[in-house]
């Protein structure tokens with residue numbers, strides 16, 4: 001059975017997983033802790049912005065009608081009745097022949113309908129009881145009107161958006177001290193295999209250090225989840241299943257690495273025929289990571305990635321990140337691929353689509369996708385350089401430099417310029 005199961009395409013497998021996932025519930029966080037979180041609801045403006053008519057300049061609030069004869073040679077002289085600083089309320093309504101000295105951000109006095117900047121008046125550096133206006137003003141000129149940017153009640157940020165510095169400026173301006181966000185998915189992390197030793201342990205023959213758990217913890221945190229690390233799974237099926245069943249009660253998803261192929265000690269693989277699990281997929285038409293498996297245990301998802309670090313990384317990007325995005329209420333980023341020109345020919349034949357790690361670069365202003373040739377599934381030295389997955393379609397020919405390829409961007413591109 002384990003050797004004959006039908007393969008799903010990457011798209012079919014991802015859909016099968018996403019179909020089983022729902023967005024988690026919401027929680028309230030203080031605005032100080034909200035950076036990077038996902039909004040659970042639309043945010044509405046609680047007042048107009050600006051909240052009052054204000055001056056965008058340091059200058060004089062005037063009545064435009066008073067300035068119709070003003071010229072540089074013959075300025076119109078107005079009596080200065082008051083000075084208004086930002087934060088103060090003007091008390092003297094402006095009458096004909098008068099002006100109010102006004103600072104940037106200060107409230108407009110009643111009766112004024114324009115602001116002239118200091119630089120367009122006589123003796124701009126001087127504080128005097130009379131101001132000489134050197135040009136004609138239009139009614140409404142240089143006034144930021146109440147609500148001109150944002151009207152009270154309008155939606156200023158949408159559910160599902162990630163809170164960034166700009167969102168925080170909006171929340172602060174509208175007086176939100178707390179905000180409802182989607183709870184972060186708790187992701188249990190497991191690895192399998194008695195060859196694995198801890199980072200601090202010495203290497204003895206046959207052993208390697210467990211690098212996947214540390215790598216996956218970072219990827220989970222980066223994707224908005226909370227990694228919860230569990231001990232390496234025992235390599236007997238009954239023991240492993242018991243542990244998995246206990247761990248999954250404490251988290252929203254389990255992600256494991258290793259033990260999914262057809263080896264004698266592949267405990268996750270042995271679970272796929274278990275009547276207590278609902279198998280979503282097992283073996284995918286892709287390279288690397290074809291043994292990637294997913295199943296539901298106690299109704300919650302287990303995503304079993306390949307043990308090979310390169311395949312584990314690619315499997316995370318293609319399946320775990322979208323799954324976390326779905327649970328975390330975010331848009332599914334891998335559904336949006338872009339097209340770029342392949343920078344270097346990739347001619348390795350492959351019966352399945354190949355997801356090459358790579359990076360985005362520019363040459364003469366054009367976008368290039370540069371594959372990483374150190375792409376054996378067991379290699380890990382260049383995982384740190386990956387910012388995208390370049391899709392090479394199945395078939396014997398691969399793709400030539402300059403051909404358009406599909407690219408799934410998973411990290412902020414560095415846009416290095418190729419020379």
Ligand SMILES: Nc1nc2c(c(=O)[nH]1)N[C@H]1C(S)=C(S)[C@@H](COP(=O)(O)OP(=O)(O)OC[C@H]3O[C@@H](n4cnc5c(N)ncnc54)[C@H](O)[C@@H]3O)O[C@H]1N2
Nearest residue numbers: 191193210211212213258259260261266305306307308311
């Ligand atoms: N007869 C077959 N053998 C294999 C097949 C196959 O189809 N038929 N598929 C190969 C492919 S493709 C892959 S990928 C691997 C997947 O193996 P598993 O996911 O079961 O992983 P393991 O066998 O446990 O380990 C593979 C490799 O990765 C190392 N590893 C495991 N865990 C970690 C970790 N946490 N940190 C660092 N490195 C880890 C492990 O020592 C192995 O070297 O199977 C092929 N075989």
Ligand code: MOO
Nearest residue numbers: 288289290311377
């Ligand atoms: O997933 Mo295995 O990498 O496909 O080598």
